[in-house]
Amino acid sequence: MDIFHSLATVLSSPALLAWIVAAAMIGMTVGAIPGLTASAAIAMLSPMTFYMDPLSALAFLYVIGKSGRYGGSVAAILFNTPGTAASAATQIDGYPLAQKGMASKAMKVATVSSVIGDFTGDLLLLLAVGWLAAIALKLGPPELFSVYFVAFIVIGSVIGKSIVKGLISALLGVLVRMIGLDPITLDNRFTFGMFELNGGVSLISLMIGIFVLGEVFAQLSNVNRPIQNNSPSGLNENRALNRLTWQEYKPCFPHVFRSSAIGATIGALPGLGSAVAAFVAYSEGKRRAKNPDEWGKGALEGIAAPEAANNAVSGPSMAPLLILGIPGTTIGAILISVFLVHGIQIGPTLFLTSIELVYNLFAAGLIGIVCYGLIGFFGAARLGQIVQKIPTRILYPLIFLTAFVSAYAANGSLFDVWVMLIAGVFGWLMRKLDFNPAAFIISFVLAGGAEEAFRQSLRLSDAGVFIFIERPISALFLLVGAMVVIVRVRTMRRDATSLKSDRLSDA
Amino acid sequence: MKRLNGDLLTGSTVLLFGAAAFGMSFTIGNVTWGGESSRLFPMIVSFALMCFGARLVLTGVRGPASPIELSPEIWRVIGLALLGILYVAAIGRIGYIISTGVAAPVALWIFGVRSRVGLAVAALLCPLIYHLVFFVALNVYPPYASWLTNVPWLDSQNLPWNS
Numbered sequence: 001m002d003i004f005h006s007l008a009t010v011l012s013s014p015a016l017l018a019w020i021v022a023a024a025m026i027g028m029t030v031g032a033i034p035g036l037t038a039s040a041a042i043a044m045l046s047p048m049t050f051y052m053d054p055l056s057a058l059a060f061l062y063v064i065g066k067s068g069r070y071g072g073s074v075a076a077i078l079f080n081t082p083g084t085a086a087s088a089a090t091q092i093d094g095y096p097l098a099q100k101g102m103a104s105k106a107m108k109v110a111t112v113s114s115v116i117g118d119f120t121g122d123l124l125l126l127l128a129v130g131w132l133a134a135i136a137l138k139l140g141p142p143e144l145f146s147v148y149f150v151a152f153i154v155i156g157s158v159i160g161k162s163i164v165k166g167l168i169s170a171l172l173g174v175l176v177r178m179i180g181l182d183p184i185t186l187d188n189r190f191t192f193g194m195f196e197l198n199g200g201v202s203l204i205s206l207m208i209g210i211f212v213l214g215e216v217f218a219q220l221s222n223v224n225r226p227i228q229n230n231s232p233s234g235l236n237e238n239r240a241l242n243r244l245t246w247q248e249y250k251p252c253f254p255h256v257f258r259s260s261a262i263g264a265t266i267g268a269l270p271g272l273g274s275a276v277a278a279f280v281a282y283s284e285g286k287r288r289a290k291n292p293d294e295w296g297k298g299a300l301e302g303i304a305a306p307e308a309a310n311n312a313v314s315g316p317s318m319a320p321l322l323i324l325g326i327p328g329t330t331i332g333a334i335l336i337s338v339f340l341v342h343g344i345q346i347g348p349t350l351f352l353t354s355i356e357l358v359y360n361l362f363a364a365g366l367i368g369i370v371c372y373g374l375i376g377f378f379g380a381a382r383l384g385q386i387v388q389k390i391p392t393r394i395l396y397p398l399i400f401l402t403a404f405v406s407a408y409a410a411n412g413s414l415f416d417v418w419v420m421l422i423a424g425v426f427g428w429l430m431r432k433l434d435f436n437p438a439a440f441i442i443s444f445v446l447a448g449g450a451e452e453a454f455r456q457s458l459r460l461s462d463a464g465v466f467i468f469i470e471r472p473i474s475a476l477f478l479l480v481g482a483m484v485v486i487v488r489v490r491t492m493r494r495d496a497t498s499l500k501s502d503r504l505s506d507a
Numbered sequence: 508m509k510r511l512n513g514d515l516l517t518g519s520t521v522l523l524f525g526a527a528a529f530g531m532s533f534t535i536g537n538v539t540w541g542g543e544s545s546r547l548f549p550m551i552v553s554f555a556l557m558c559f560g561a562r563l564v565l566t567g568v569r570g571p572a573s574p575i576e577l578s579p580e581i582w583r584v585i586g587l588a589l590l591g592i593l594y595v596a597a598i599g600r601i602g603y604i605i606s607t608g609v610a611a612p613v614a615l616w617i618f619g620v621r622s623r624v625g626l627a628v629a630a631l632l633c634p635l636i637y638h639l640v641f642f643v644a645l646n647v648y649p650p651y652a653s654w655l656t657n658v659p660w661l662d663s664q665n666l667p668w669n670s
Contacts, residue, residue: 051645164562168521171556175528175549182545187536189549190528213591220583220618397614398633400587401607404594405637409647414599421591428584433517451548458543 002355003126006363010059019056020364023063024371028380030064031071031087032387033395034079038068039330039438040215043207044402046334047410054342055360061338062361063368065331066118066314069274070372071383073110073307078103078384086274086310089282093295093302100298104242104381109300110307111376112249113256117308118369120260121267121315126362129319129351136323136348141456142467144324146477148450151326153481154269155439157488162434169436173443174450176201183448184455196415203337204410206444209423210430210437211330212403216396217428252304255285259305263312268319273329273438274310281309315365322358323348325449330438333445518563525556587617602652603642607634 010016030041042061049057072087077094090110097106139147156170157163179190180200191197259281266277285305286295295302317328325347327333339346344354351358375383407420430437461467468474532553535546590613597606611633612626620626641647 048645164559164566165517168556168559168563171552171559174552175556178549178552182535185536185545187545189535189545190531217584217587220580220587393618393620394615397611397618397620397629400591400614401611401633401637404591404598405603405607405641408598408650409641409645412648414595414650417595417598421588421595424591425588433513435517454548455543 002359003363003366006356006359007366009360010363010367016056016059016364017367019052019060020063020368021371023060024067024368024375027064027067027069028071028074028372028375028383029387031068032074032383033390034075036215036399037211038065038071039207039334040211040399041068042331042334043204043211044399044406046204046207046338047406049338050341050410054339054344055357055364057338057342058335058357058361059364059368061331061335062318062365063371065329066311066365066368067372069311069314070111070114070118070307070376072310073114073303074107074376074380074384075387077106077110077303079388086278086313087306088275089278089306089310090303092282093297093299096296096298097300097303102241102298103384105244105248106298106300106303107380107384108242108244108377109249109252109303111373111380112244113252113259113304113307114311114376115369115373116256117260117263117310117312118314119366120257120308121264121312122362122365122369123315124264125315125319129322129358132319133323133348133351139324139348139473140471141453141460142471142474143477145450145453145457146468146474146481147324147326148446148453150477150481150484151320151446152443152450154484155442156436157485163485163488163492165434166436166439169430169439170443173440173445174447176206176440177444177447178451183452196413201419201444202411202413202416203333203445205407205416205420206423207330207334207337207441208403208407209420210427210441212399212406213420213424214427214431214437216400216403217424218431219392219396248300249304251290252301255281255289255301255305256308258288259285259307259309260312263309264316266309267313267316267328269328273317274313277313278306278310282306315362322346322350327442327445330441333441336445512567514563515567518560518565518567520560522557522560522564525553525558525560528553529557583617587614590614590617598650598652600652600654602655603650604634604638607637 010020026041026045027038030036031038042064045064046061049060052060069086072085073090073094076087076091077098080091080095080098094106094110097103152170152174153167156167175190177200179197181187181191181198182189188198259277262281262284263274263277266280267274282302282305285301286292289295289299289301291299291301313329317332320326320328321332321335325336327336336346344350344357403420403424404417407417408414410416427437429435430440457467458464468478529550532546532550535544535549537544537546590610594606594610597609608630611629615626615629620629638649642649
C-alpha cells in the first residue's frame with residue numbers, strides 16, 4: 001500500500017511533477033541523438049541536482065534513465081542508427097518499417113511496448129524489493145564480499161568482446177578507487193604526496209570524463225557525418241498507414257510479456273544491462289514467432305520484443321543497487337553518488353531508514369513512464385524531426401564546455417576538472433581499444449564496499465581467506481562467479497569456431 | 508593509416524602499470540588492524556592486473572590480434588585534449604569567463620564550424636550562459652583566478668568612480 005501513498009505524494013507536488021516531465025523530455029531527446037546516452041546526460045546533469053531536494057534529484061535522474069532507454073528507439077527507427085546500444089535490436093525491424101513509410105506506426109509500437117515493459121519491471125521490483133532487503137540484512141561480510149566478487153566477474157566478463165579486457169577494465173576501476181587515505185588505518189595509498197588525492201578520486205569527475213568527454217572525443221571522427229534520415233518517405237507519411245490498431249498490436253502481446261520477463265530477470269543481475277536484454281528477447285521472440293520469415297523485414301513483433309525487454313531492465317536494476325549498494329548499470333553507479341551527496345546510505349538499512357524516499361522514487365518512476373509514454377506516442381515523430389536538425393558540430397563543442405563546468409560545480413574544485421580531463425582521454429582510449437568503460441566505473445563504485453567486506457571477513461576469520469569457502473552461501477556465490485566465466489569462455493570459443501568454419505565454407 | 512598490434516601494446520602497458528602499482532603497494536604503510544594490512548587489497552588487485560596484462564601480451568605475441576588503426580582524426584582528438592589542458596590551466600589563472608570566451612570558439616572551430624559570426628557569438632554567449640546558470644542560479648563559487656587577484660588596477664576600490 002506504500003506505493004499508493006507515494007503516488008499521491010508525488011502527484012500532489014507540482015514542482016516534483018515538473019522535474020519528472022522535464023526528465024522524460026530530456027531523456028527522450030538525449031536517447032534519440034545517436035552517440036549521446038542517458039548515462040552521459042545523467043553524469044553531466046548530476047552536479048546540478050546537488051542543489052535540489054533528494055527526492056527531486058533522484059527522481060529527475062531516474063526518469064532520464066528510463067526515458068533515455070526508450071528514446072534510443074526513435075533514432076533506430078528513423079535514422080537506422082541506434083541512439084543507444086539497447087535500441088540496436090529495434091533497428092532490425094524498425095528501419096524496414098520506416099522505409100515502407102510506416103515510421104510513426106513503428107514508433108507507436110516501440111512506445112506501447114516500452115511502457116508495458118517498464119511497468120512490468122517496476123511492478124516486479126515493488127513486489128520483490130522488501131523481501132530481498134530482508135534477506136540482504138542477514139548477509140554477513142563474507143557473503144557480501146562473495147556477492148561483490150560475482151558482480152566484478154559478471155560485469156567484467158559478460159559485456160564486451162574480450163573477457164580479459166573486460167576484467168582488466170574492472171580491475172583498473174578497483175585500483176583507481178584505492179587512491180586516497182585508507183578508511184581504517186588512514187595510510188596514504190597511491191596519493192603521490194598530493195593533498196587533493198587524500199579523499200580519493202571524485203566519482204562525478206570520473207564519470208563525466210569517461211562518459212561525456214570520452215564520447216565527445218569519440219564523436220570527433222563522426223562530426224562531418226550529419227544524422228541521416230534514411231527513410232525514403234521521410235516523416236511526411238500517410239496518416240492512415242500509420243494508425244496503430246488493436247488487431248495489429250494484439251499478436252505483439254505474447255512477445256511483450258515474455259520479453260518483459262526476460263528484461264526484468266536480466267536487469268536484476270548486475271552488469272548485463274538493457275542491450276543484452278534486448279538482443280536475448282529479440283532472438284527468443286524470433287525463435288517462438290509464428291511468422292519468423294517476416295522478422296528483419298519490418299515485423300511489428302520484432303520491434304515490440306526488444307523494446308519491452310530493454311525497458312523492463314530499468315526497475316529490477318534498482319534492486320541490487322538499493323538493497324546491496326551494487327549498481328547493475330552505469331546509471332545506477334551515478335545514482336549512488338547522488339544518494340551519498342544527499343547523505344543517504346544505501347544498502348539493506350535504507351529500507352529501515354528511508355523507506356518513504358524509496359517508495360516515492362518508485363512512484364516517480366511510474367509517473368515518468370506515463371510521461372514518456374504519452375510524449376512518445378504523440379510526439380516521437382516530431383522529436384525525430386528536431387533531432388535531425390541538431391548540428392552535431394555545434395552540439396558536441398557545447399557538451400565539451402558543459403563537461404568542464406559540471407565537473408567544477410560538483411565540488412568547486414579545479415583539481416576535479418583535471419581528473420575529468422584525464423578520465424576523458426582514458427575513456428576515449430578505452431573505447432578505441434575495446435575495453436569496457438562501464439565495467440571500469442561500476443567496479444570503481446563497488447570497490448570500496450568490496451574491500452570493506454573483504455577486510456571485515458578476514459578479521460572475523462581464523463582460517464584466513466578460507467572463510468569465503470567455509471560459509472555455504474558465500475561458497476555458492478563464488479561458484480556462480482566461476483560458472484559465469486566458464487560459460488562465457490565456452491560461448492566465445494564456440495562463436496569463434498563457428499565463425500572460422502563459416503569463413504572456410506565461404507572460401 | 509598506420510596499424511599496430513593492439514593486444515601486444517595494450518597488454519604491455521597494462522602489465523607495466525600493474526607492476527608499478529604492485530611495487531608501489533609495498534610503500535603503503537603496513538599497519539595491521541586486526542590481522543590485515545591496508546596494502547593487502549591493492550596488492551591483490553595489482554597482481555591480478557599484471558596477470559591479465561601478461562595474458563593479453565601472450566595473445567598479441569601468438570597471433571595477429573585486434574590491430575589498432577591510427578586514423579587522421581587522432582590529431583583532432585589530440586587538438587581537443589590540448590585545448591582542454593590549456594582551458595583548465597587558463598581557468599585557474601585568468602578565471603572562468605575570459606577562458607570560456609576563448610575556448611568556446613576554438614572548440615567549435617575544431618569541430619568544423621568556420622562561420623566568423625557564429626564563433627564570435629559563441630565567444631560572447633557561452634561564458635554568459637554558463638556563468639548565469641552555474642555561478643548565479645546554482646550559486647557555485649567561481650574558480651579562483653590567480654593572475655587577476657591582488658592586481659591593484661583591477662581592484663574595484665581603486666576605480667575612479669569609487670574613489
